[in-house]
Amino acid sequence: VGKEVSPSYFVSLVENLKGTYQVKEICQALQVPISTYYRWKKEDFTRTTVENKVGKLCKTYRYTYGYRKIAALMKQEETIGINQVQRIMQKHSWQCQVKVKKKNRPGSAYYQTGNHLKR
Template sequence: MIELVEELSKKYKVIDILSVLEVPKSTFYRWKKEYTNREPNKLEKLIINLCEETNYHYGHRKIKALLKDRCNIPVNRKTVQGIMQKFHLLCQIKVKRQKYINGESNIIVDNILNRNFKANRPNEKWVTEITYLPYGSSMFYLSTIMDLYLIRISQKK
């Protein structure tokens, strides 16, 4: 589109070309500004390299801090944000895990212990705890199983 208008502008006025194409003048100039192939400047190259180096895990605030720490370049956070948006250097968004489960559990287990956690012999009472560990976009589950008799012995010492 931009090339077409540039080519036709040698013969016709840009405004006339845009009116025939039914493209607003401001839209054309915005497109032209965004899609001009120019070489990135020194700061832009540094930001691109930092994003590639960190595998696009950091956002504009962290990249700004890295510029200050590593390169001694104090730069405004909004400048870094604008450059990252210009070159489509988006950080990977960490998926937030669900804090609660909708609905009720299908399995309801009777409370056999009734908070009586004292065991008189081994293998009499066992308890478990499940911990959820988010890892990237997946979730790992860590389940520990304990014999309450062994806990009682370790507390006596």
């Protein structure tokens, strides 16, 4: 389990089971250190308004724009730095999906014709 556990889900699970079991026992059963649980408990996992706006822009442009283009679109509405946009996009894995470029490999012909001259 360990790293596969969602932090927000784990905190809510421990809060629900806290009355019947000790926090130490729950963390040992799910293989999560107790210190990690208390660090996750302090964090706020709700998205801010800036994160929501960046997410909407990424979704509307189908994740084809990078952080620079998204930051330029965000600057039209409010002041925001490109580093902040980049951190938000990396945090939520909203990076642009790059298409693989096709190459013409030497040795493989694009179109072959018949041998009309028989040479």
